[in-house]
Amino acid sequence: xxxxxxxxxxxxxxxxxxxxxxxxxxxxxxxxxxxxxxxxxxxxxxxxxxxxxxxxxxxxxxxxxxxxxxxxxxxxxxxxxxxxxxxxxxxxxxxxxxxxxxxxxxxxxxxxxxxxxxxxxxxxxxxxxxxxxxxxxxxxxxxxxxxxxxxxxxxxxxxxxxxxxxxxxxxxxxxxxxxxxxxxxxxxxxxxxxxxxxxxxxxxxxxxxxxxxxxxxxxxxxxxxxxxxxxxxxxxxxxxxxxxxxxxxxxxxxxxxxxxxxxxxxxxxxxxxxxxxxxxxxxxxxxxxxxxxxxxxxxxxxxxxxxxxxxxxxxxxxxxxxxxxxxxxxxxxxxxxxxxxxxxxxxxxxxxxxxxxxxxxxxxxxxxxxxxxxxxxxxxxxxxxxxxxxxxxxxxxxxxxx
Amino acid sequence: xxxxxxxxxxxxxxxxxxxxxxxxxxxxxxxxxxxxxxxxxxxxxxxxxxxxxxxxxxxxxxxxxxxxxxxxxxxxxxxxxxxxxxxxxxxxxxxxxxxxxxxxxxxxxxxxxxxxxxxxxxxxxxxxxxxxxxxxxxxxxxxxxxxxxxxxxxxxxxxxxxxxxxxxxxxxxxxxxxxxxxxxxxxxxxxxxxxxxxxxxxxxxxxxxxxxxxxxxxxxxxxxxxxxxxxxxxxxxxxxxxxxxxxxxxxxxxxxxxxxxxxxxxxxxxxxxxxxxxxxxxxxxxxxxxxxxxxxxxxxxxxxxxxxxxxxxxxxxxxxxxxxxxxxxxxxxxxxxxxxxxxxxxxxxxxxxxxxxxxxxxxxxxxxxxxxxxxxxxxxxxxxxxxxxxxxxxxxxxxxxx
Numbered sequence: 181x182x183x184x185x186x187x188x189x190x191x192x193x194x195x196x197x198x199x200x201x202x203x204x205x206x207x208x209x210x211x212x213x214x215x216x217x218x219x220x221x222x223x224x225x226x227x228x229x230x231x232x233x234x235x236x237x238x239x240x241x242x243x244x245x246x247x248x249x250x251x252x253x254x255x256x257x258x259x260x261x262x263x264x265x266x267x268x269x270x271x272x273x274x275x276x277x278x279x280x281x282x283x284x285x286x287x288x289x290x291x292x293x294x295x296x297x298x299x300x301x302x303x304x305x306x307x308x309x310x311x312x313x314x315x316x317x318x319x320x321x322x323x324x325x326x327x328x329x330x331x332x333x334x335x336x337x338x339x340x341x342x343x344x345x346x347x348x349x350x351x352x353x354x355x356x357x358x359x360x361x362x363x364x365x366x367x368x369x370x371x372x373x374x375x376x377x378x379x380x381x382x383x384x385x386x387x388x389x390x391x392x393x394x395x396x397x398x399x400x401x402x403x404x405x406x407x408x409x410x411x412x413x414x415x416x417x418x419x420x421x422x423x424x425x426x427x428x429x430x431x432x433x434x435x436x437x438x439x440x441x442x443x444x445x446x447x448x449x450x451x452x453x454x455x456x457x458x459x460x461x462x463x464x465x466x467x468x469x470x471x472x473x474x475x476x477x478x479x480x481x482x483x484x485x486x487x488x489x490x491x492x493x494x495x496x497x498x499x500x501x502x503x504x505x506x507x508x509x510x511x512x513x514x515x516x517x518x519x520x521x522x523x524x525x526x527x528x529x530x531x532x533x534x535x536x537x538x539x540x541x542x543x544x545x546x547x548x549x550x551x552x553x554x555x556x557x558x559x560x561x562x563x564x565x566x567x568x569x570x571x572x573x574x575x576x577x578x579x580x581x582x
Numbered sequence: 583x584x585x586x587x588x589x590x591x592x593x594x595x596x597x598x599x600x601x602x603x604x605x606x607x608x609x610x611x612x613x614x615x616x617x618x619x620x621x622x623x624x625x626x627x628x629x630x631x632x633x634x635x636x637x638x639x640x641x642x643x644x645x646x647x648x649x650x651x652x653x654x655x656x657x658x659x660x661x662x663x664x665x666x667x668x669x670x671x672x673x674x675x676x677x678x679x680x681x682x683x684x685x686x687x688x689x690x691x692x693x694x695x696x697x698x699x700x701x702x703x704x705x706x707x708x709x710x711x712x713x714x715x716x717x718x719x720x721x722x723x724x725x726x727x728x729x730x731x732x733x734x735x736x737x738x739x740x741x742x743x744x745x746x747x748x749x750x751x752x753x754x755x756x757x758x759x760x761x762x763x764x765x766x767x768x769x770x771x772x773x774x775x776x777x778x779x780x781x782x783x784x785x786x787x788x789x790x791x792x793x794x795x796x797x798x799x800x801x802x803x804x805x806x807x808x809x810x811x812x813x814x815x816x817x818x819x820x821x822x823x824x825x826x827x828x829x830x831x832x833x834x835x836x837x838x839x840x841x842x843x844x845x846x847x848x849x850x851x852x853x854x855x856x857x858x859x860x861x862x863x864x865x866x867x868x869x870x871x872x873x874x875x876x877x878x879x880x881x882x883x884x885x886x887x888x889x890x891x892x893x894x895x896x897x898x899x900x901x902x903x904x905x906x907x908x909x910x911x912x913x914x915x916x917x918x919x920x921x922x923x924x925x926x927x928x929x930x931x932x933x934x935x936x937x938x939x940x941x942x943x944x945x946x947x948x949x950x951x952x953x954x955x956x957x958x959x960x961x962x963x964x965x966x967x968x969x970x971x972x973x974x975x976x977x978x979x980x981x982x983x984x
Contacts, residue, residue, distance in 0.1 A: 185780055185784050187815040187816070187839065188788075188816065190841050195704045196704050198701050198848070201845075201849055201852060202848065225656055228651035231651060233651070236650070236654070237643055237646040248633060249631065251830055252635070252638070252829070252830040253633075253829060254829045254830070287832075288855055290852070290853070291853065293852075294852060294853045299597055299600050299603075322852065323700060353595060379587075386590075387595070413589040413590070426654035427654070427656045428654040428655050428860045429654070430855070430857065430858040443592075443600055446600070446603045447603055450695075450722045450724065451693065451722070451853070452689045455832065459858055
């Protein structure tokens with residue numbers, strides 16, 4: 181019927197920003213590493229065998245029976261009020277006071293990153309990030325065309341004195357910070373550094389986007405409140421149910437001052453109208469049952485064991501000279517710094533040949549020429565016996581390369 | 583703790599594009615019209631009493647029992663393969679052939695609009711729309727800063743000769759078209775106009791974004807295949823489960839050539855990683871059970887009855903001279919053109935005082951000074967006896983104003 185219609189040259193139609201949007205290396209890699217015989221420490225997945233399936237099933241049935249017409253209908257962009265209420269209670273437990281009007285549920289915290297980029301970033305704006313930083317944040321922000329400045333971290337995360345040098349010089353619009361169990365670095369900022377960061381935000385008239393998917397996954401040491409507990413004025417907080425409940429829901433949230441929430445709501449309307457009512461009802465009910473707290477107890481004990489096993493195996497199988505790795509007290513990841521001569525991208529090719537995988541660290545830098553001698557290892561998603569075997573394989577390879 | 587920290591002047595931080603992003607008038611209005619005593623024809627909601635709650639409950643339980651670990655985990659941006667397969671089958675029924683790789687599930691078709699904007703629109707690009715057009719599309723596109731050109735429609739939708747004049751003069755990057763049961767106008771383009779539109783796309787080297795949420799809701803007349811049935815080369819098709827299943831899922835899809843899908847996937851990764859795995863599994867299972875077809879039979883018969891009742895009541899209660907309204911053969915909406923002297927925004931204030939509501943038509947124009955003598959009425963979401971009473975109230979008001 182349309183035999184005379186030819187395809188356009190699509191390249192001529194794509195917007196400029198598509199040049200800045202690149203596919204995530206991690207997600208591309210995951211495809212290769214999903215062969216069943218590869219032991220992959222590459223993903224950032226929770227352990228699916230721990231998902232609270234029974235509780236979710238029970239809640240779904242009860243909700244559909246009692247509130248089916250509402251949970252299947254359109255809802256307000258601002259969020260299902262009972263969910264906002266539950267999030268407010270949850271934040272309070274972590275030491276952050278916020279009203280339901282200062283909360284916006286999002287379609288995963290990836291959407292929170294996109295919305296933050298949308299309302300704040302003009303092309304050419306300067307954004308501060310840690311080096312390394314979360315890859316998904318770079319992906320979200322990139323489509324709005326910012327420039328990045330950053331500073332390195334130590335085993336306690338961002339170093340305020342180093343951050344200040346960058347703020348003074350570059351006056352970034354905001355600082356994107358992963359305060360606790362950093363992805364990818366596994367490090368956590370102590371309280372004094374958090375307070376200092378807030379003071380710097382005030383001093384240089386900027387603000388902090390605090391991305392906090394992992395802080396509830398602490399299996400060792402004392403809890404440290406999010407940066408948002410020290411300042412609601414200069415901190416926009418991003419939370420998510422992906423790591424404490426289930427990522428398949430795609431449900432996160434933003435805590436921000438009301439005038440910022442108002443702008444985010446407008447942006448979200450045009451982006452997806454609202455987050456799935458169905459999923460919001462489910463999460464609200466599970467929160468009201470305190471499911472997250474009991475679920476956390478369960479997953480933390482497993483993740484602790486897996487981290488221990490990974491660290492023990494690394495002690496046993498990894499070369500020592502020129503190697504350093506972080507010892508996270510929670511979260512999903514640890515970070516390995518290797519001798520300069522090792523290029524982790526090339527290393528990955530060899531690793532996959534040896535049936536083991538990780539994420540090359542340069543994926544987490546705005547400039548992929550940085551961090552080439554680093555890698556991220558995930559310990560949450562691999563059964564115990566495979567952690568030992570995978571680290572053994574990787575250790576053998578590293579001994580040959582080092 | 584942070585008593586010395588002051589709030590920033592947020593206005594100085596918001597990106598330029600936030601000036602173009604405005605809150606939807608409809609969504610703001612809905613808040614006012616949700617008082618229980620107001621009979622509102624303003625929304626675009628499906629009838630919640632018809633949602634297939636039992637089937638959804640059964641499918642949820644079965645899926646959680648058999649595939650809980652997968653449906654609660656992260657998934658590929660490209661979509662849950664079995665859902666893409668079901669969408670491909672569904673498209674085939676409508677006369678559109680596409681492979682699973684030419685389909686991308688989205689978080690509602692609102693997200694499809696945002697992603698299309700993201701990959702195609704540079705600030706200042708010219709976009710063709712019908713006048714009126716879908717408000718949500720304007721909202722999605724606005725954040726990318728396009729200029730709009732458009733042409734009026736008659737009772738058969740866009741008029742190819744009129745469209746050609748605009749294409750010739752303005753060379754828009756793409757045409758955004760709602761081909762069947764137009765929102766807000768309720769009109770449907772016949773086959774010859776569809777074919778002609780494809781030819782124009784070829785002649786002026788542009789392409790069509792076909793937004794098609796309603797075509798399966800035909801309760802009268804012969805089915806007309808989507809424009810995508812006449813050309814896959816020059817048409818990007820947007821579909822949704824919101825009107826044929828449940829909007830609370832927030833699940834839609836895009837059908838496009840592979841190289842466009844590849845760009846959309848990259849954009850979607852940064853936007854929300856992927857659409858809820860949970861919801862995708864549910865929809866795939868319900869499609870496989872052919873639930874949509876049986877559900878459609880049910881809702882079409884109710885919507886037909888409600889449309890009939892609305893048209894009959896309008897004949898009875900509305901003034902005739904200077905008034906014209908569309909008689910849609912399906913969908914959710916009809917469109918009223920009133921005498922020039924009536925301003926529908928002012929009319930709405932009086933209508934709400936009289937406990938009845940609609941959407942002023944100018945909300946559907948890029949320039950809100952246009953279409954001020956028009957309004958959109960929804961017939962799907964109101965019980966029969968209230969349709970009669972609501973139209974009676976509105977008719978009385980119109981007789982006073984006309």
